[in-house]
Amino acid sequence: MTTSNTQALPTIDFTKFANLSPFELKDKLIEVAKAVPDRILLDAGRGNPNFLATLPRKAFLRLGDFAIEESERSYSYLNEGFGGIPDGVGVVERFDTFAKENLNRDGVKFLQKAISYANDRLGIDKQAFLHEFVNAFLACNYPVPSRMLTNIEKVVKQYIGEEMYGPMPMTTDFDLFATEGGTASMAYTFASMFNNGLLKKGDKVALVTPIFTPYLEIPELVEYELEIVELRLDEKTWQLPQSEIEKLADTGIKLLCVVNPANPASVKFSNDTLDRLTDFVNTQRKDLFIITDDVYGTFADNFISLFAKLPYNTLCVYSFSKYFGATGWRLGTIGIHYENVFDDAMRALPEAHQLQLDNRYKTLTPEPRDIKFIDRIVADSRAVALNHTAGLALPQQVQMALFSLSCLMDLEDNYKAACKRIIRERYTTLYKNMGVEIEENEDRVDYYTLLELDTLGGKLYGEEFVQWFKDNNKGKDFLFVLAHKTGVILLPGKGFDVVHSSVRVSLANLTHHDYELIGRETRAVLDAYYAEYQAR
Structure with missing residues (x-):
């Protein structure tokens, strides 16, 4: 790979890609990078890890x-x-x-x-x-129980509890539904909240942004048409200011969606943020539904989930894909505590609505009102009528349990230490080769890193350069220039609803040497912009 390529950048109308998901835009960037022959392609766009548990x-x-x-x-x-x-x-x-x-x-x-x-x-x-x-x-029988096999659920519950509760006292007083990955967990949960009257069109849903793109896209789907209220993380600390938490005082907000640690920022909620959010919900919004997506929590130090801090309010989505290098296995879970706001809200629905739900689930039991919300998610995943064929494939459940056992029995956390070490060394290598000093942050996880072009430009070349960079919309074509000149593929921060010009680098899917190259090539492209600025 080299930055000495002198071919002109193909004429591209960047505006036509404005509404693309960052994951779809990645394919366009790859096309640009491949336009140059004999080019090494370094795709740090998607977060599929190149390490796995053997x-x-x-x-x-x-x-x-x-x-x-x-x-x-x-x-x-x-x-x-x-x-x-x-x-x-x-x-x-x-x-x-x-x-x-x-x-x-x-x-x-x-x-x-x-x-x-x-x-x-x-x-x-x-x-x-x-x-x-x-x-x-x-796999010689149907999944029975459909939600999860009995002993496999006990094993996975222990794993989820130990990982989500961190140093807090742990409980396993929750149910799990084994799903086809975190994406299925998200899709099933939104569908069942609508099917059971917990959400309806026009309701407000709060998102802690920047956030994993599907959480921005699902509420806008025609079958949901939810109004999004953003609780914006401070893009310097990646924590949630009190002023943003207080937006939840609006009782029109029915649901709060959180990805923790954040994607794309890869920083977990600090203990202070967790405590302030917990206090606010417990004192002012005990009726709030919360979905926390904690797929990156296992890479953090002393991780504590909202599932542990706000057990009554919080549904937990967890995927085995990243930590175990198992994206192709499609292994995920939905967790809900025995005592929860979802069940209580269903019981409080008007009688007319209760009768509608009785009719929906009447083929499952003579007492449909006794069906818990998590079991309704299972039934809805097969359109209720096919509930008897619901459930994750049993060999997948076996592998999920074996993944869980591998960590439960690893008393010295050797696998966890190796996972953390490999991504954090790549983080250090990337920034070192960009010539940027690393700022310590105990809440940083490093599965991804967000290169904020404004901040980088200021550190490297001064604030006047940053203003020129903004005024001339250079952040808009940075990804295409980088792909064309160097073969490096990154994702736009804007696709995750980041305000400032930024790009996301996955630190999970390339070699240590590749991140050296990415750091140097990214710096070379920024240097070229600086040369253009000096010669203006």
């Missing part, structure tokens, strides 16, 4: 070997390749024999420890645990 994947494969053996015990007199559904009788003893014979195979020792951990720490009977895992791997 041990729980190995355990999944070894479990599969054992599960197949269990299945083949039935109908063994028939042709090879024919098996039955294991009944679980004697499964623990047979697994012990299997483990002794295969102890040198990666993943077998992990499974032994997992069975022991589940029994000792979670009180799960060994036979029940193994039998559930074997049949789930084979």
Whole structure:
């Protein structure tokens, strides 16, 4: 890769891309970068990590070997390749024999420890645990319960609790629904809030912005048509000022959506922000619905979720995609505490509305009003009529549980430390190669970083340059110039509703050396703008 490319930038009408999602705009940037032959393409636009957890994947494969053996015990007199559904009788003893014979195979020792951990720490009977895992791997039955298999839910609840509560006293008094990733969790939750009268067209929804783009786009869909109220993070500290929290005093705001740690800023709520928001909701807005999307929380130090601070009000969306390098597995959860505002709000609906909902869910139970909101999400995910076929594929649930167990049993947090180290070293490398001093921030997570062009320009070249940069709309074409001259692909901060000229760099998906190059090439493009400014 080199910045010495002298080809002219293709004539591009940037205005026609104004309404594109940043993830769609990325494809246009790649087209521009590929227009130059023999070019190394460095795509730091999307946050798919290039690291992943291997041990729980190995355990999944070894479990599969054992599960197949269990299945083949039935109908063994028939042709090879024919098996039955294991009944679980004697499964623990047979697994012990299997483990002794295969102890040198990666993943077998992990499974032994997992069975022991589940029994000792979670009180799960060994036979029940193994039998559930074997049949789930084979996927020979429908998901029952549809929301999540019983013992797998216990395992994942323990993991979610330990990660979301941080240093706070922890509880597992909540239900989980296993979903096809965080995106499915979001889509299902919004749909069920409308189906159950918790939201209606024209209602106000507060978003803590800048925010992950779909949260900006979902409320504007024709089936929802919600009014967005922005609670803007301070773009210097990336914390929520009290003046923004106090916007929630408007009782017309029904729902608050939070991504914590933030995307694209990759900074978690400080303890002060959490405390002030918690106090305000508890004293003035006990009726507020909250959705917190905490996918990046596992990369933060001492992370505490709103799910822990405001358990009554908060629905938690968590995805396994980033931390375990599992975006293709599509693994996510919705968590709601046993006592929650969603159920209480449904019970308080007018009788006429209650009768409508009775009719909607009458095929599920003689007492449809007893169906909890989280179980209505499950039913709605299959249009109610197909509730009996709802639920995440069982092998996916098995892998989710094995991911969870890998962290629960990692008492020294070795995997967590490695994940944090790799992204934070890339952060340091990027800024070092741009020639920019790093400011310490204990709430910074570093999965992404936001290069604020105004701030960078001021640090490197002074405020007069920044004013010229703004006056001449240079931030508008920066991404295209960068892509064309260097092959570096970044995402616009504006797509996440960032006010100032900025670009998002994912620190998860390229090599350490690549971030050295990105830092140098980004600085080279900024230097070229500065040369243009000096020669004006």
